[in-house]
Amino acid sequence: MIDPHLQHVPRLGRHPSRFRLAGTPVITVMLGSLATTLPVIAQSPVMPPFGLLLLLSWRLLRPELWRTWIGVPLGLFDDIASGQPIGSAMCLWTITLIGIDAVEHRMVWRSYRQDWLIATFAIIFCIAGGVFFARITGGGDIKLLLVAPQMVWTVLLFPFVVRQCARIDRWRVMA
Known part of the structure; x- marks a missing residue:
């Protein structure tokens, strides 16, 4: 008699756990937000902003995954992790998600280039808004010209992050 624990269990017909389906995107965005705590000297x-990049990647890759209000708790976590004024990412990410929803309702179809263009505007808006919030809360005299390389680097990194999110998404929905 063969031990039932050693028999092959077919993966067909099995479903991934609810935590794996719902928790994986949230955890990846939170880990992306924690990337700002790495000791990088510049x-x-x-x-x-990897948290923002992952949020945009998941939102544009899987529009049905999240509601618009997800920007509030994930933005709060990003504010706490990055040291930005509390409420800045909450506000900016929620406005960005509302803007993406508005753009999606007007489009009949979307291509990869349009997703990249949407992400470009969202990245520029969020980084410029972060500079604005830092200035009005006494965070120093940050010039927008200083964050231009960060904007360019983030926009150019977006396709790589989307590809990694797609790879994680394949694992996420796999049984």
């Missing part, structure tokens, strides 16, 4: 802000 003269100017060059580290891309």
Whole structure:
């Protein structure tokens, strides 16, 4: 008699757990937000906001995954992790998600280039808005010209992050 634990269990017909389906995107965005805590020494802000990149990637890759309000808790976590004024990412990410929803309702179909263009505007808006919030809360005299390399680097990094999110998504929905 063969031990039932050693028999092959077919994967067909099995479903991934609810935590795996719902938790994986949230955890990846939170880990992306924690990337700002890495000890990187630079003269100017060059580290891309990985939390924002992952949020945009998941939102544009899987529009049905999240509601618009997800920007509030994930933005709060990003604010706490990055040291930005509390409420800045909450506000900016929620406005960005509302804007993406508005654009999606007007489009009949979307291509990869349009997703990249949408992400470009969202990245520029969120980084410029972060500079604005830092200035009005007494965060120093940050010039928008100093964060231009960060914007360019983040926009150029977006396709790579989307590809990684697609790879994680294949694992996420796999039984």
